[in-house]
Amino acid sequence: xxxxxxxxxxxxxxxxxxxxxxxxxxxxxxxxxxxxxxxxxxxxxxxxxxxxxxxxxxxxxxxxxxxxxxxxxxxxxxxxxxxxxxxxxxxxxxxxxxxxxxxxxxxxxxxxxxxxxxxxxxxxxxxxxxxxxxxxxxxxxxxxxxxxxxxxxxxxxxxxxxxxxxxxxxxxxxxxxxxxxxxxxxxxxxxxxxxxxxxxxxxxxxxxxxxxxxxxxxxxxxxxxxxxxxxxxxxxxxxxxxxxxxxxxxxxxxxxxxxxxxxxxxxxxxxxxxxxxxxxxxxxxxxxxxxxxxxxxxxxxxxxxxxxxxxxxxxxxxxxxxxxxxxxxxxxxxxxxxxxxxxxxxxxxxxxxxxxxxxxxxxxxxxxxxxxxxxxxxxxxxxxxxxxxxxxxxxxxxxxxxxxxxxxxxxxxxxxxxxxxxxxxxxxxxxxxxxxxxxxxxxxxxxxxxxxxxxxxxxxxxxxxxxxxxxxxxxxxxxxxxxxxxxxxxxxxxxxx
Numbered sequence: 001x002x003x004x005x006x007x008x009x010x011x012x013x014x015x016x017x018x019x020x021x022x023x024x025x026x027x028x029x030x031x032x033x034x035x036x037x038x039x040x041x042x043x044x045x046x047x048x049x050x051x052x053x054x055x056x057x058x059x060x061x062x063x064x065x066x067x068x069x070x071x072x073x074x075x076x077x078x079x080x081x082x083x084x085x086x087x088x089x090x091x092x093x094x095x096x097x098x099x100x101x102x103x104x105x106x107x108x109x110x111x112x113x114x115x116x117x118x119x120x121x122x123x124x125x126x127x128x129x130x131x132x133x134x135x136x137x138x139x140x141x142x143x144x145x146x147x148x149x150x151x152x153x154x155x156x157x158x159x160x161x162x163x164x165x166x167x168x169x170x171x172x173x174x175x176x177x178x179x180x181x182x183x184x185x186x187x188x189x190x191x192x193x194x195x196x197x198x199x200x201x202x203x204x205x206x207x208x209x210x211x212x213x214x215x216x217x218x219x220x221x222x223x224x225x226x227x228x229x230x231x232x233x234x235x236x237x238x239x240x241x242x243x244x245x246x247x248x249x250x251x252x253x254x255x256x257x258x259x260x261x262x263x264x265x266x267x268x269x270x271x272x273x274x275x276x277x278x279x280x281x282x283x284x285x286x287x288x289x290x291x292x293x294x295x296x297x298x299x300x301x302x303x304x305x306x307x308x309x310x311x312x313x314x315x316x317x318x319x320x321x322x323x324x325x326x327x328x329x330x331x332x333x334x335x336x337x338x339x340x341x342x343x344x345x346x347x348x349x350x351x352x353x354x355x356x357x358x359x360x361x362x363x364x365x366x367x368x369x370x371x372x373x374x375x376x377x378x379x380x381x382x383x384x385x386x387x388x389x390x391x392x393x394x395x396x397x398x399x400x401x402x403x404x405x406x407x408x409x410x411x412x413x414x415x416x417x418x419x420x421x422x423x424x425x426x427x428x429x430x431x432x433x434x435x436x437x438x439x440x441x442x443x444x445x446x447x448x449x450x451x452x453x454x455x456x457x458x459x460x461x462x463x464x465x466x467x468x469x470x471x472x473x474x475x476x477x478x479x480x481x482x483x484x485x486x487x488x489x490x491x492x493x494x495x496x497x
Contacts, residue, residue, distance in 0.1 A: 079492025
């Protein structure tokens with residue numbers, strides 16, 4: 001079974017090779033190959049997850065046998081393997097369910113390029129999940145940024161070009177700040193591998209003049225990834241980026257790309273900075289405050305949106321706030337809540353972004369609310385799956401969103417600070433009311449009577465129904481068996497040290 005220890009490296013190398021291969025394939029061959037190889041990647045990640053759970057220990061893979069401080073390492077435990085499985089499963093569902101719009105929105109001569117970008121994006125996702133050194137994290141962070149911009153701009157309409165330029169500018173700003181923070185940490189620690197860096201930082205924090213440098217560097221790299229992931233007040237690029245991309249791209253960027261940035265940040269906190277050191281930094285209280293503000297302001301912006309995709313995008317900004325709020329609360333409960341919400345939001349937001357264009361198509365290709373009256377009755381498949389996503393976002397029991405919000409509330413209670421707990425519960429309550437207001441309003445509209453409510457059974461196609469049913473199943477599994485997933489996350493956190 002030792003070969004399983006090499007699977008994380010295989011997922012990265014295979015994805016990079018596949019990206020190059022798709023450039024020489026035609027559109028249909030590139031699609032078939034991409035779906036087949038993504039299935040192989042999912043099987044490899046599943047094997048790694050099984051191995052980590054069965055053995056109960058993490059494994060580090062040294063690449064090239066280079067010694068510290070400049071070596072490259074990959075590492076996997078239960079948490080990394082769970083995230084990898086979740087990311088790839090959602091990615092496959094997005095590509096399959098959005099395949100029709102890839103053909104419709106992208107020039108035929110560039111479809112193979114689109115799948116090449118998807119494959120390179122997969123390599124970046126896998127490398128960031130598995131990496132155990134900060135330099136590899138930075139390199140693939142840039143690859144993830146470039147491929148995300150590529151799958152956005154490939155649609156080639158005026159709004160996507162503008163959105164891609166704005167997205168690239170803000171992400172390059174975030175990348176620059178992240179690199180600056182890493183350079184400062186390397187300068188004071190002399191290490192790029194996470195574990196040796198953590199050991200050096202533990203000594204540096206004992207001295208006030210060096211502790212300030214470590215705190216400043218951590219704050220700078222945190223700001224960089226906060227910009228890239230869309231934390232308030234850096235979330236205003238989301239509506240155009242998510243709303244005007246082809247549906248597959250919007251779903252992938254909202255569900256996976258922004259979450260991968262946060263997971264890398266969490267790994268750096270836990271394994272490079274040291275979670276005990278991070279817990280003493282004022283940065284986590286800033287993350288808590290900005291997360292709470294993001295929840296409220298994102299929900300208010302979603303309530304005021306006149307376009308269903310813009311509503312979903314601002315809702316994503318609010319959901320990002322939940323993750324950062326979990327990180328800010330700290331403790332095992334807070335970190336477990338944040339990691340659970342990454343998975344819950346990934347499967348839920350995909351449901352929404354993959355159904356809104358179908359509702360619009362059944363309404364004269366308009367995304368504006370007033371044109372969507374009765375759209376769920378004209379495309380009942382899209383209406384059904386949008387309803388699942390909406391109920392999860394509101395926080396209805398049995399769905400993933402309810403379990404996620406409950407875990408955040410429990411993490412606030414575990415802090416033992418009455419004022420903090422009340423503040424968090426108040427924010428959760430206000431958010432629930434706002435979510436209910438704009439999602440229920442949308443459901444009433446799309447299921448309302450209209451002049452044409454004929455059932456378009458042609459929309460019940462297997463290439464849409466099967467992946468959406470899979471996302472629904474994952475959502476319900478997270479909601480109904482949240483205890484199992486949180487136990488696995490806590491097991492993974494135990495291996496993170």
